[in-house]
Amino acid sequence: MIDNAVLIKQGAEARIYIAPFLTRKAIVKERFSKSYRHPILDKKLTARRVTQEARCLHKCRRSGLDTPVVYFVDIENNTIYMEYVEGKTVRDILREQSDDESFKSKNDEMANKIGMALANMHVADVIHGDLTTSNLLSRDPTGSLVVIDFGLSYVSILPEDKAVDLYVLERAFMSTHPNSETMFASILETYRKKYKDSGPVINKLEEEAENEV
Known part of the structure; x- marks a missing residue:
């Protein structure tokens, strides 16, 4: 459970929350497990997707594209904390x-x-x-x-x-x-x-x- 989080969207792959991160307002993206997959395989695949998304965001920012800043990647809980863009x-x-x-x-x-x-x-x-x-x-x-x-x-x-x-x-x-x-x-x-x-x-x-x- 993400502390003080407000759910704003849920899709097929993830839940999106607004939550505080240190002194900032953040978007938190939480990928959830798929019950039809073997638990060990599911954990590996979900962690890979979280890592891949964070890396792609980083690569884009280095290329000059404006994307949300990644604050923190929590692989254990399949979440990415990133900038809330007004x-x-x-x-x-x-x-x-x-x-x-x-x-x-x-x-x-x-x-x-x-x-x-x-x-x-x-x-x-x-x-x-x-x-x-x-x-x-x-x-x-x-x-x-x-x-x-x-x-x-x-x-x-x-x-x-x-x-x-x-x-x-x-x-x-x-x-x-x-x-x-x-x-x-x-x-x-x-x-x-x-x-x-x-x-x-x-x-x-x-x-x-x-x-x-």
Whole structure:
């Protein structure tokens, strides 16, 4: 049991709490055991996922990506204590906006930030695994783009794995934000410019799009 914790979300893999950590307000991610697995195997697999998530967060920060700061990793209890980020999700920001020119300018700026974030992440060879606009935050008060929820993340140098990240985000835009094709094209443009090895990744993404036709 996490002291003074407030449960804010529960998914298929973990519970998310807000709790104090020393003098800070923190997000605590607790992965839970799977009863259908052998206890020894389950403990090893869960510990590996906790460690992998913390390492991916660290690699991304070293690459220049804004992610929550990891305060403490408790392998024994399958928990990660990390920074609580004040801000609003890109999903909510886009849903609140209208179609006038001032919002178009803001969307262009947001697209540039997202493209930069994806480039920094893939330079570090980190695959997020669940890129949606709900996992992108605009940090208060700076407006820096923060990528969160690395629960499915892993390390890979393969262009097809990186293309899957882009594909998942593109589908998230299409399903959640109508008429966002121009914005996603701007995201890819920035990604191409900032990630010098993006060519094979974009090719894989285009191949996937062609297969759907």
